Amino acid sequence: AQKITQTQPGMFVQEKEAVTLDCTYDTSDPSYGLFWYKQPSSGEMIFLIYQGSYDQQNATEGRYSLNFQKARKSANLVISASQLGDSAMYFCAMREWGNDYKLSFGAGTTVTVRA
Amino acid sequence: GAGVSQSPSNKVTEKGKDVELRCDPISGHTALYWYRQSLGQGLEFLIYFQGNSAPDKSGLPSDRFSAERTGGSVSTLTIQRTQQEDSAVYLCASSKPRTGGGVNTEAFFGQGTRLTVV
Numbered sequence: 314a315q316k317i318t319q320t321q322p323g324m325f326v327q328e329k330e331a332v333t334l335d336c337t338y339d340t341s342d343p344s345y346g347l348f349w350y351k352q353p354s355s356g357e358m359i360f361l362i363y364q365g366s367y368d369q370q371n372a373t374e375g376r377y378s379l380n381f382q383k384a385r386k387s388a389n390l391v392i393s394a395s396q397l398g399d400s401a402m403y404f405c406a407m408r409e410w411g412n413d414y415k416l417s418f419g420a421g422t423t424v425t426v427r428a
Numbered sequence: 429g430a431g432v433s434q435s436p437s438n439k440v441t442e443k444g445k446d447v448e449l450r451c452d453p454i455s456g457h458t459a460l461y462w463y464r465q466s467l468g469q470g471l472e473f474l475i476y477f478q479g480n481s482a483p484d485k486s487g488l489p490s491d492r493f494s495a496e497r498t499g500g501s502v503s504t505l506t507i508q509r510t511q512q513e514d515s516a517v518y519l520c521a522s523s524k525p526r527t528g529g530g531v532n533t534e535a536f537f538g539q540g541t542r543l544t545v546v
Contacts, residue, residue: 346533348534348535350537356517356539356540357537357539358519358521358537360534360535360536363534404470404471406535413476413478413481413484414459414478415476415478415484416459416461416476416521416523416535417473418463418470418471418473419470420469420470421469421470421471423468
């Protein structure tokens with residue numbers, strides 16, 4: 314079964330606008346972590362933001378914030394004030410304590426920022 | 429080195445030949461992952477090493493694929509009798525130990541090896 318689901322294969326966003334990337338996950342482990350990575354066309358994988366299952370507040374890192382809805386098992390990434398350099402593929406990932414700490418990735422969402 | 433190092437960065441091989449891809453993780457990182465990524469696609473999990481535990485090989489697509497990790501550090505992914513469908517970027521990632529890092533420890537990725545089978 315899919316552990317991480319990203320339903321948006323591609324999105325377009327206007328420069329300076331905000332964009333929300335969806336991510337839902339499936340786990341019965343009470344201890345887990347959720348990650349978002351960015352992969353620009355250069356191919357490198359860049360860690361953006363982390364949310365722990367026990368965290369009471371939504372994670373934020375600069376223009377990135379994570380809308381964590383634990384009961385719905387969703388961890389959507391919000392990018393505010395989009396820039397042209399935000400055009401990339403974005404991956405949601407999860408690590409479960411009980412699953413031997415293994416890191417599982419979603420299929421990714423391609424974001425294209427338009428000037 | 430400071431980051432995860434993969435070599436070679438590019439490899440072109442003839443169909444039917446064997447190839448070896450190398451990953452040198454960050455020092456002290458006991459968790460090591462191999463993923464495969466076809467052009468414009470997501471990350472396909474291949475194999476996972478965690479400390480001295482038996483590796484999770486559940487993602488290896490066929491018995492032509494194997495991987496080992498020597499001394500808990502460097503890992504080699506071997507593809508025997510390569511096929512054209514093996515052409516992809518092979519990514520390696522490492523992260524801190526489970527006990528020392530916890531679930532909140534991000535994985536660091538290498539630059540990948542682009543494999544082309546002709």
